Amino acid sequence: MARIIAVANQKGGVGKTTTAVNLAAGLARAPKRVLLIDLDPQGNATMGSGVDKRELSASITEVLLGEVPIEQAIVRTAEDFDLLPGNIDLTAAEIRLMNEDGREQRLKRALGGIAGRYDFVLIDCPPALSLLTLNALTAADSVIVPMQCEYYALEGLSALIDTIEAIRGQLNPGLEIEGVLRTMFDVRNNLANAVSAELINHFGERVFRTIIPRNVRLAEAPSHGQSIVGYDRASRGGIAYLGLAGEVIRRQREREQAAPARATTE
Ligand code: ADP
Numbered sequence: 269m270a271r272i273i274a275v276a277n278q279k280g281g282v283g284k285t286t287t288a289v290n291l292a293a294g295l296a297r298a299p300k301r302v303l304l305i306d307l308d309p310q311g312n313a314t315m316g317s318g319v320d321k322r323e324l325s326a327s328i329t330e331v332l333l334g335e336v337p338i339e340q341a342i343v344r345t346a347e348d349f350d351l352l353p354g355n356i357d358l359t360a361a362e363i364r365l366m367n368e369d370g371r372e373q374r375l376k377r378a379l380g381g382i383a384g385r386y387d388f389v390l391i392d393c394p395p396a397l398s399l400l401t402l403n404a405l406t407a408a409d410s411v412i413v414p415m416q417c418e419y420y421a422l423e424g425l426s427a428l429i430d431t432i433e434a435i436r437g438q439l440n441p442g443l444e445i446e447g448v449l450r451t452m453f454d455v456r457n458n459l460a461n462a463v464s465a466e467l468i469n470h471f472g473e474r475v476f477r478t479i480i481p482r483n484v485r486l487a488e489a490p491s492h493g494q495s496i497v498g499y500d501r502a503s504r505g506g507i508a509y510l511g512l513a514g515e516v517i518r519r520q521r522e523r524e525q526a527a528p529a530r531a532t533t534e
């Protein structure tokens with residue numbers, strides 16, 4: 269059964285999409301079977317995976333609305349992972365779903381039939397604690413929280429933690445924090461180091477050991493429709509995201525070893 273991981277933080281520009289795309293590519297290279305879901309109307313994960321968001325025959329929008337079976341909307345990327353693409357149509361879908369029963373469970377239901385085909389499903393969330401993000405957190409086993417180590421970062425984090433706890437209470441009791449990921453990190457920045465220390469104080473082992481440095485190659489890759497693995501795997505950003513993929517795989521293996529009965533019956 270796939271490990272379903274939402275990449276979420278209601279703050280924009282913290283590295284959610286960069287993490288979702290590059291972790292997908294890193295896991296695919298392992299090689300793991302990976303599905304990346306673009307749940308952000310901006311469609312950045314779609315473009316960054318080399319798929320044109322303006323030319324989709326079907327997308328996550330139709331899947332959430334129950335108009336198209338999920339298999340029909342999934343496309344294969346050049347980097348050996350599957351993509352359930354998204355674009356601006358998601359905004360309209362969100363409004364239409366607003367008044368429907370089970371509106372938070374649409375993605376979970378859609379994934380039910382196909383999750384077994386993958387080792388990992390990654391969901392790139394929009395920068396808001398919206399109905400779309402609730403769908404991701406309801407479908408997910410865990411959340412990766414990318415964050416920039418700056419002054420207001422911890423404050424924003426508490427809103428997300430509150431949301432995760434609310435979801436645990438109602439829609440998804442098993443939801444875990446997969447890890448907090450330090451992104452765009454600059455080791456020469458004292459504030460970043462101080463915030464990083466505070467993060468470890470608060471989240472302990474839940475902070476990924478891997479730190480994603482600020483690296484221009486990571487910012488360039490999407491304009492080539494490539495992940496950093498395809499664009500420049502040997503760059504500092506490439507090495508970091510491959511390291512993150514290794515860490516995610518290791519944690520998954522440890523979980524499976526800790527619960528062998530569960531792993532074999534699923
Ligand atoms: P989000 O999805 O949270 O809004 P993005 O992943 O789109 O954030 O990142 C915001 C911007 O920062 C993008 O232009 C992206 O290319 C750039 N970026 C992300 N991570 C890094 C990094 N580690 N180093 C340099 N630029 C980065």
Ligand code: MG
Nearest residue numbers: 284285308312
């Ligand atoms: Mg994004």
